[in-house]
Amino acid sequence: MRLTRSFAFLFAGFGIMASAASAQDGQPVVVELFTSQGCSSCPPADGLLGELASRDGVIALALHVDYWDYIGWADTFARPEFTQRQHGYGVAAGSNVVYTPQMVIGGIEHVVGFRPMQVADVIAEHARQPDPVAVHVEPDGDGFALTAEWRATPPAPAMVVQLVAYLPSEEVEITRGENAGRSVTYHNIVRDWQVVGEWDGAEPFSARLAVSEDMPHVVIVQHSGYGAILGAARVD
Numbered sequence: 001m002r003l004t005r006s007f008a009f010l011f012a013g014f015g016i017m018a019s020a021a022s023a024q025d026g027q028p029v030v031v032e033l034f035t036s037q038g039c040s041s042c043p044p045a046d047g048l049l050g051e052l053a054s055r056d057g058v059i060a061l062a063l064h065v066d067y068w069d070y071i072g073w074a075d076t077f078a079r080p081e082f083t084q085r086q087h088g089y090g091v092a093a094g095s096n097v098v099y100t101p102q103m104v105i106g107g108i109e110h111v112v113g114f115r116p117m118q119v120a121d122v123i124a125e126h127a128r129q130p131d132p133v134a135v136h137v138e139p140d141g142d143g144f145a146l147t148a149e150w151r152a153t154p155p156a157p158a159m160v161v162q163l164v165a166y167l168p169s170e171e172v173e174i175t176r177g178e179n180a181g182r183s184v185t186y187h188n189i190v191r192d193w194q195v196v197g198e199w200d201g202a203e204p205f206s207a208r209l210a211v212s213e214d215m216p217h218v219v220i221v222q223h224s225g226y227g228a229i230l231g232a233a234r235v236d
Contacts, residue, residue: 027134027231027232028056028057028058028059029057029058029059029105029106029123029126030058030106030107030218030229030232031060031103031105031119031123032063032105033046033061033063034100034103035064035101035186036064036065036068036069036075036078037064037068037073037075037076037077037078037172037184038071038073038074038177039068039100039179040178041113041114042100042179043179043182044101045101045113045114046187048114048119049062049188050185052123053168053188058123059218059220059232061166061188061190061218062077062166062186062189062190063086064078064079065098066079066083067083067098068177071177072176073174073175073177073179073180077189081193082190085193085226086098086102089107092226092227093110099112105119105122105123105126106126106228106229107226108227108228131230131231132151132152132230132231133148133149133151133159133231134149134231135231136148137235137236142210143208143209143210143211144211144235145207145208146205146206146208146209146219147204147205147206148199148221148231149204150201150202154201154202155200155202157201158198158199159200159222159223160198160221160224161195161196161198161199161205161221162193162194162221163193163196163209163211163217163235164193164194164220165190165191165192165193165212165215165216166190166191166215166216166217166218167191167215168187169185169187170185171184171185172186192212192215198224199221209235211235216234216235218232218234219232219233219234219235
């Protein structure tokens with residue numbers, strides 16, 4: 001019971017900090033969780049991501065990887081491209097080792113395992129820094145109009161503009177593997193990750209987005225080569 005109260009208190013305080021910073025800057029902090037239904041250490045981190053998913057100042061995304069599938073339970077959300085994305089982050093950080101659970105915050109801060117206090121501190125620090133890219137998404141007929149503008153000192157780095165679709169939540173009954181017999185609710189489960197275009201920041205970026213009506217989406221502008229996330233926005 002003491003752990004539960006501490007956890008709730010931590011994120012009540014974090015929510016105040018992140019919401020204030022997000023309101024000032026206008027753009028949220030992106031948190032990616034690399035997880036697996038076959039990993040016995042992952043459910044606490046999955047729950048933490050669910051807590052983050054309810055925060056206005058955070059875009060929390062769960063990317064399910066496939067390298068745990070061999071132990072008897074194939075993750076129903078896993079895709080090899082999410083494993084590749086985690087490998088890409090590792091290479092960018094000078095490592096070829098991947099593991100779960102792992103959170104990547106803002107594209108550059110790596111948090112291993114279940115460490116809510118460290119996650120809250122890193123998110124709050126990122127929220128205090130203004131994003132160098134302003135991202136705006138507006139309804140446009142049966143789609144959305146996307147514009148992005150580099151607002152820091154030029155020149156801008158090479159960037160990639162991405163569109164991500166996710167399921168808000170789904171409960172899974174796991175019958176085999178390390179989590180056999182458990183029922184786990186997963187949050188903000190990424191189902192599609194597309195590149196909208198590459199961008200050098202010299203001129204504003206614009207594109208029209210056609211999105212699936214049955215899933216929410218977000219736009220992420222990231223330094224090419226699995227670098228820092230420079231701007232993000234929800235597609236409402």
